Amino acid sequence: MAVRIQSDLDQLELIKKNYCIGCGVCTTTKHTSLYLDEIGKYKLKLKNIDSTNVNEVLEICPFSSKANNEDKLGELLFSTENIRKNDNLGFYLSNYIGHIKEDSIRLKASSGGIITWLLKNLLNTGYITHAVHVGNSKSRPLLFEYSISEEEEAILTGASSRYYPVELSKVLNYIKNNDGRYAIVALPCFAKGIRLLQQRNSLYKERIKYVISPVCGHLKTANYARFLAWQKGIFPNELNSINFRKKIPDRLASQYGTEFFSIKNNQNLVTTVNNSTYKMGTDWGHGMFKNPACDFCDDTFGEVADISVGDAWLPQYIKDYKGNSVIVVRNPEIDEILKADTKNGELYLDKVEPEMVEKSQAGGIRNKRGDLKYRLWLKEQKGNWYPPKRIGAFDNDINDKRKKIVRLRIQISQVSHQLFIESLNKGNLKYFYKKMMPLLNHYFITYYGPIKFIKHKLKQLL
Numbered sequence: 001m002a003v004r005i006q007s008d009l010d011q012l013e014l015i016k017k018n019y020c021i022g023c024g025v026c027t028t029t030k031h032t033s034l035y036l037d038e039i040g041k042y043k044l045k046l047k048n049i050d051s052t053n054v055n056e057v058l059e060i061c062p063f064s065s066k067a068n069n070e071d072k073l074g075e076l077l078f079s080t081e082n083i084r085k086n087d088n089l090g091f092y093l094s095n096y097i098g099h100i101k102e103d104s105i106r107l108k109a110s111s112g113g114i115i116t117w118l119l120k121n122l123l124n125t126g127y128i129t130h131a132v133h134v135g136n137s138k139s140r141p142l143l144f145e146y147s148i149s150e151e152e153e154a155i156l157t158g159a160s161s162r163y164y165p166v167e168l169s170k171v172l173n174y175i176k177n178n179d180g181r182y183a184i185v186a187l188p189c190f191a192k193g194i195r196l197l198q199q200r201n202s203l204y205k206e207r208i209k210y211v212i213s214p215v216c217g218h219l220k221t222a223n224y225a226r227f228l229a230w231q232k233g234i235f236p237n238e239l240n241s242i243n244f245r246k247k248i249p250d251r252l253a254s255q256y257g258t259e260f261f262s263i264k265n266n267q268n269l270v271t272t273v274n275n276s277t278y279k280m281g282t283d284w285g286h287g288m289f290k291n292p293a294c295d296f297c298d299d300t301f302g303e304v305a306d307i308s309v310g311d312a313w314l315p316q317y318i319k320d321y322k323g324n325s326v327i328v329v330r331n332p333e334i335d336e337i338l339k340a341d342t343k344n345g346e347l348y349l350d351k352v353e354p355e356m357v358e359k360s361q362a363g364g365i366r367n368k369r370g371d372l373k374y375r376l377w378l379k380e381q382k383g384n385w386y387p388p389k390r391i392g393a394f395d396n397d398i399n400d401k402r403k404k405i406v407r408l409r410i411q412i413s414q415v416s417h418q419l420f421i422e423s424l425n426k427g428n429l430k431y432f433y434k435k436m437m438p439l440l441n442h443y444f445i446t447y448y449g450p451i452k453f454i455k456h457k458l459k460q461l462l
């Protein structure tokens with residue numbers, strides 16, 4: 001049974017405290033702004049908000065009870081005769097797995113380079129005048145921010161995934177003040193916020209022609225990048241940029257590395273790292289530095305986007321280190337463009353069934369469905385409010401071992417935020433390792449059992 005709250009203002013306060021992803025969509029109301037908080041995520045600031053105007057925010061916030069959910073939005077956007085629906089993918093016209101054949105783009109991109117190719121194609125063919133994507137930030141300490149490109153070269157610099165907080169306030173303001181046809185790359189929850197905004201404001205509906213969504217497991221705080229860098233001897237304030245998805249020849253696509261760009265003693269340095277050499281942090285199952293709102297998300301695929309693109313984490317595709325994308329198409333115009341560029345040889349695409357796409361994201365789906373039910377149930381036990389989800393709160397959908405794993409993941413995530421701040425203040429990274437390791441050991445034993453744990457520890461000693 002959902003936990004009741006007193007008023008809409010109370011709901012917004014609770015979202016601000018526990019469930020705000022920091023997308024920035026609500027800043028279009030002028031009642032909110034965002035700042036980067038100490039754990040490195042965007043946090044909401046309320047301005048002149050009262051019971052008369054709070055609904056303006058709640059109606060466009062992806063985490064509010066006043067917003068349409070992804071099913072309803074998907075129906076309003078995509079419901080046509082030819083469309084089909086799948087529990088995890090949402091509506092879909094076609095699904096593909098593949099890549100752009102041009103290596104200069106594919107190698108810069110995260111998986112198959114499909115998002116960068118699409119933005120470039122839409123711009124060059126005049127479907128859009130502006131591409132809105134994530135690029136390097138112009139102001140430190142931020143490493144990345146949303147930017148708007150009107151030229152192909154600028155789009156190419158935006159390729160690759162930034163496991164880093166970004167927010168939409170500046171670009172939404174730009175769109176409001178500048179006529180044009182825009183395509184936006186937006187994580188599933190950001191995409192939902194954009195669709196809700198489009199429902200309320202026809203200007204955004206007219207100008208934002210396409211929403212493109214990366215598939216999403218969870219979002220990291222800014223301290224994730226700093227933690228990775230510090231592990232490799234780059235002190236957080238020396239870090240200038242980071243490539244989270246450095247492709248390494250002759251390895252599996254999933255065995256990508258990290259590339260750090262730092263400045264030390266006025267010298268620019270580039271450091272490439274094999275991800276298996278980190279002591280901790282890169283196991284996405286652990287959820288270190290996860291934005292807490294992500295634990296209350298049930299959309300893996302970006303169900304309200306015109307097209308969603310993820311990594312083809314499947315044995316037959318990960319063999320190619322250059323990367324392949326899984327693609328869910330909902331907009332017929334985009335489907336035609338994909339088909340045309342496959343025919344003319346620019347893209348390599350296999351048409352696949354939805355089950356294959358689901359298989360490529362099995363872990364993410366398990367986390368955002370079965371595990372989520374249990375996380376909601378935990379909230380209910382404490383009498384805490386949580387945003388309405390398309391699934392209920394249950395504690396009997398997963399077994400006891402899995403429940404323990406879910407609880408440990410919540411703990412690891414929470415502890416990582418605090419420990420990093422303490423370690424920075426002490427200037428001591430070993431403090432983080434020392435305090436975190438018992439929790440990780442507990443997790444390992446729970447997940448794999450004691451025998452595997454002993455073998456794992458012996459291997460580390462050798």
Ligand SMILES: Cc1cc2nc3c(=O)[nH]c(=O)nc-3n(C[C@H](O)[C@H](O)[C@H](O)COP(=O)(O)OP(=O)(O)OC[C@H]3O[C@@H](n4cnc5c(N)ncnc54)[C@H](O)[C@@H]3O)c2cc1C
Pocket residue numbers: 108109110111112113114115116117133134135158159160161162163164166185186187214215216217218219220309310311312325326361364
């Ligand atoms: C936070 C995050 C979590 C993800 N989790 C998963 C996952 O669990 N499973 C999975 O299969 N795929 C996940 N992805 C998507 C995956 O990493 C690739 O983005 C996707 O496969 C598309 O690859 P591509 O080669 O077509 O994209 P590219 O051609 O490399 O283009 C990527 C585009 O995404 C934009 N972008 C980068 N960072 C962000 C951001 N933070 N917010 C919005 N746009 C951004 C870039 O500007 C660029 O336009 C995640 C991506 C992000 C950013």
Ligand code: SF4
Pocket residue numbers: 015016019020021022023024025026027032044060061062063193
């Ligand atoms: S709209 Fe986005 S930034 Fe605003 S409260 Fe909701 S999640 Fe936070």
Ligand code: SF4
Pocket residue numbers: 021187188189190216217218219291293294295296297298299
């Ligand atoms: S996991 Fe969900 S809430 Fe978190 S960033 Fe991804 S889409 Fe948004």
